[in-house]
Amino acid sequence: MGFEIDWIAFVQVFVSALTATIVVVASYSLGLRMLVRAGRPPVVAPAEFTDAITVMSEKRRARAAKAAAKAAKRNPLTAAQKRWAFAAAIASFAVCALAVLSGLLLIVIGL
Amino acid sequence: METAALIVVLVIGLALFFDFTNGFHDTANAMATPIATGALKPKVAVLLAAVLNLVGAFLSTEVSKTISHGIIREDQITPTEFLPLIFAGLIGAITWNMLTWLLGLPSSSSHALFGGLIGATIVGVGVLAIDFGVVMSKVVLPAVIAPFTAGLIAFAATKVAYAMTRRNDAKPDGRDGFRWGQIFSSSLVALAHGTNDAQKTMGVITLALIMAGWQDSSHADPQLWVILACALTIALGTYMGGWRIIRTLGKGLTDVKPAQGYSAETSTAATILASSALGFALSTTQVASGSVIGSGLGRRGSTVRWRTVGRIAIGWLLTLPAAGLVGAVAALFVAWLGSWGIFIDAVLAVVVVLWIFLRSRRDRVSASNAMSEVADSGRAVKVTRNPPPTRRQRRATRAADSARRDARSDDGEGS
Numbered sequence: 001m002g003f004e005i006d007w008i009a010f011v012q013v014f015v016s017a018l019t020a021t022i023v024v025v026a027s028y029s030l031g032l033r034m035l036v037r038a039g040r041p042p043v044v045a046p047a048e049f050t051d052a053i054t055v056m057s058e059k060r061r062a063r064a065a066k067a068a069a070k071a072a073k074r075n076p077l078t079a080a081q082k083r084w085a086f087a088a089a090i091a092s093f094a095v096c097a098l099a100v101l102s103g104l105l106l107i108v109i110g111l
Numbered sequence: 112m113e114t115a116a117l118i119v120v121l122v123i124g125l126a127l128f129f130d131f132t133n134g135f136h137d138t139a140n141a142m143a144t145p146i147a148t149g150a151l152k153p154k155v156a157v158l159l160a161a162v163l164n165l166v167g168a169f170l171s172t173e174v175s176k177t178i179s180h181g182i183i184r185e186d187q188i189t190p191t192e193f194l195p196l197i198f199a200g201l202i203g204a205i206t207w208n209m210l211t212w213l214l215g216l217p218s219s220s221s222h223a224l225f226g227g228l229i230g231a232t233i234v235g236v237g238v239l240a241i242d243f244g245v246v247m248s249k250v251v252l253p254a255v256i257a258p259f260t261a262g263l264i265a266f267a268a269t270k271v272a273y274a275m276t277r278r279n280d281a282k283p284d285g286r287d288g289f290r291w292g293q294i295f296s297s298s299l300v301a302l303a304h305g306t307n308d309a310q311k312t313m314g315v316i317t318l319a320l321i322m323a324g325w326q327d328s329s330h331a332d333p334q335l336w337v338i339l340a341c342a343l344t345i346a347l348g349t350y351m352g353g354w355r356i357i358r359t360l361g362k363g364l365t366d367v368k369p370a371q372g373y374s375a376e377t378s379t380a381a382t383i384l385a386s387s388a389l390g391f392a393l394s395t396t397q398v399a400s401g402s403v404i405g406s407g408l409g410r411r412g413s414t415v416r417w418r419t420v421g422r423i424a425i426g427w428l429l430t431l432p433a434a435g436l437v438g439a440v441a442a443l444f445v446a447w448l449g450s451w452g453i454f455i456d457a458v459l460a461v462v463v464v465l466w467i468f469l470r471s472r473r474d475r476v477s478a479s480n481a482m483s484e485v486a487d488s489g490r491a492v493k494v495t496r497n498p499p500p501t502r503r504q505r506r507a508t509r510a511a512d513s514a515r516r517d518a519r520s521d522d523g524e525g526s
Contacts, residue, residue: 032286043283
């Protein structure tokens with residue numbers, strides 16, 4: 001009873017999952033970073049306050065929004081630089097979405 | 112012939128019920144962290160998970176071929192003896208799934224299914240009817256490797272997410288924006304779950320149809336009605352299971368931050384989708400738990416609670432043999448009593464499922480009950496509220512201190 005284990009397949013799963021995850025997470029993080037650089041830091045309040053949320057309350061959200069607006073005012077970038085940063089943020093989010101869609105497409109067409 | 116037809120109908124019904132339990136057992140895998148971080152409202156999260164499980168079931172059929180072509184040597188078993196064994200195996204899987212759901216024990220629906228089928232086949236036919244090479248390469252090894260792989264990937268992704276959004280000047284870092292990202296990443300996990308888990312039931316039904324001679328064995332792809340039935344059942348199970356998780360999560364999960372949740376979900380989805388495409392029947396519970404632990408460790412100042420990790424690991428280890436044992440006992444009835452054994456199995460299964468259902472209604476769902484295995488995985492990592500400074504922050508502090516000292520000494524010389 002010989003055991004034939006396809007180790008290459010395991011490596012393929014690891015490498016493809018790692019690459020996909022890093023591309024998706026890094027591009028999305030870069031998008032957020034660029035939004036902050038563009039003077040538009042996202043302040044996203046929780047859709048619902050569960051017990052698990054210990055770091056965000058309505059009061060804290062308001063405070064965070066105020067701090068974000070203040071930081072945006074003090075942004076040292078010029079208006080043109082901010083526009084570029086915003087465009088870079090959009091491009092990063094687009095890369096993230098494309099990575100997800102292409103991964104799904106590969107699965108649908110059976111690699 | 113009529114008895115065989117009746118058994119096929121029973122197997123299909125039982126397989127679909129297993130699919131349903133799989134759906135409500137595994138809702139937490141996709142939706143635990145987005146509900147915990149407030150990325151999605153619980154009702155919306157559960158509905159989204161149900162719809163995406165439905166869609167995911169149509170994406171790929173690679174895993175379904177793993178079950179019907181591999182683990183069990185179908186050529187060594189006659190259809191008349193094999194159909195009751197599938198029936199017994201499913202009883203093992205459902206019983207274990209329901210029991211672990213009631214007790215809040217971490218378990219994998221996939222391993223319960225494999226365990227049940229293997230146990231029933233060993234008792235009904237013999238050890239030689241199992242291809243242990245396939246069991247090893249397609250079930251056991253992925254089960255051991257997958258949580259580590261997903262954990263490692265989630266760890267790296269969390270580090271990347273935090274490093275890329277870190278601000279050393281205490282200004283807003285925009286990490287709240289990961290809540291938006293979580294809506295998509297958790298949707299991907301739900302899609303991956305549908306792709307991976309619904310196929311297991313499709314595989315079982317296809318296997319039963321081939322054994323009964325209702326489908327050509329040279330075309331092992333599941334038929335359209337099988338795909339549709341499995342997709343609808345897992346979606347319904349996910350939607351029904353969701354109401355329990357809302358209450359579970361209402362009692363508090365772990366301190367999951369949006370960046371962490373986003374990284375964990377992306378890692379889970381990527382691992383499951385990559386393995387589904389290559390035909391590995393991974394346990395989504397194990398992958399999601401590995402990701403949650405990995406992303407927790409990716410945060411600065413976190414440590415592992417090894418006792419909790421050990422408890423989760425024991426649950427995983429127990430699933431395959433325990434479901435196998437129940438499947439074996441069910442197969443024993445069939446071996447001893449023939450058609451009467453099937454009848455007794457069916458009656459016992461209905462009684463057990465009803466008892467578990469009624470018991471679950473008597474005890475309100477709590478954090479120690481229901482689908483809390485992913486939440487438990489979060490508890491396996493202890494995260495400090497004030498993480499130690501990064502190397503860059505330490506360097507900046509040292510530079511500021513030395514600048515202050517220099518300024519002070521300059522003042523001293525000046526006066």
